[in-house]
Amino acid sequence: MMMMMMLQFELQNCYSSKSAVYFFNQNHRIRVQFQSTNNSECDQFSKEIKATIKIDSEVSEIVTYDLDFSYDKTIDVWFECQSCRPFTNTQSVRVTLESKGFFTYVTAGIIYLEEQSNQDCFYGYRNESQFRSVVQFYSDRTCFKAALTGRCASTVYNAGFAFQLLSATLQLESLQKLQFLRGTDLQHKDGYFVSCFANDASILQDEFIGGSLILNFVENSFTKSVEAFTDQFELPVNKRDIWK
Known part of the structure; x- marks a missing residue:
């Protein structure tokens, strides 16, 4: 020791x-x-x-x-x-x-x-599957798509969320620094939790190596959180168009 x-x-x-x-x-x-x-x-x-x-x-x-x-x-x-x-x-x-x-x-x-059951809520990147969590960059926003595993009671979606969202935080890690984007946006789409954060195109000047989405919420009168991680990033639009 x-x-x-x-x-x-x-x-x-x-x-x-x-x-x-x-x-x-x-x-x-x-x-x-x-x-x-x-x-x-x-x-x-x-x-x-x-x-x-x-x-x-x-x-x-x-x-x-x-x-x-x-x-x-x-x-x-x-x-x-x-x-x-x-x-x-x-x-x-x-x-x-x-x-x-x-x-x-x-x-x-x-x-x-x-609760321990909240620690296996989302898939990260898996080579054998296209269903994984990913960060997507747009010209005016950055979105985290968190792929649900279905193993957490808190993240079960049944015509609505099982909790009241307090805050969403996106943490982006580059070789030089950590960046934090905060908001309250959260949607459910095709087996994903999707949370988007406003930003400008200058964020694309950094080369990111990891991203985390942290959701803080109230469920059954208790404050809880879940976290998704990914090392995958996508640029859905042509990067040259962003700088026009």
Whole structure:
């Protein structure tokens, strides 16, 4: 196990309070999703970090390690706690990230209680099938088509959605940066959830390597979320026409 050196310096304002934590009671896992502030001072973290999470409903802290951490590219960290009680009463969470000589605190401003069945809701790209999730670029909007697996109760469509949508977030990852588009558009078309976000044609100047659609919603009085991922991108219109 990696040994951590004594902390020497706190790097402040690395992540905003919009960072979120997701609790999965069925398999006792916890996901902390970072909302970076793009603070260049925080690039001083090394690749090997120790992450410690403190949950107000638990007596003991939970520790995990990431041996390939990057402040610019790492968007989340996962914890496992088989001895933890159900997280139904959790109100506050704080994460400490440590590397050689540096540390920072991450306060999660958003807490979600997830069901394990919501983690296999969409197909990513599969070579053996044309039915997959994909990002489509248009001149005035970007759309994420999330291919439904039919294995999630929350995403079953029966003449209407099974939930009340709160927000939709499209995360686009390029080699240089992460971009976020936010909205409330969601439609069901031919076995897909389709969410479109307004933008201008300048977005096509970037070369993207991955995209995620995160849907936050209310179902049966509980706030939940589902996420679809793809590394496939399509340009339905002629790119030369976009720049006219």
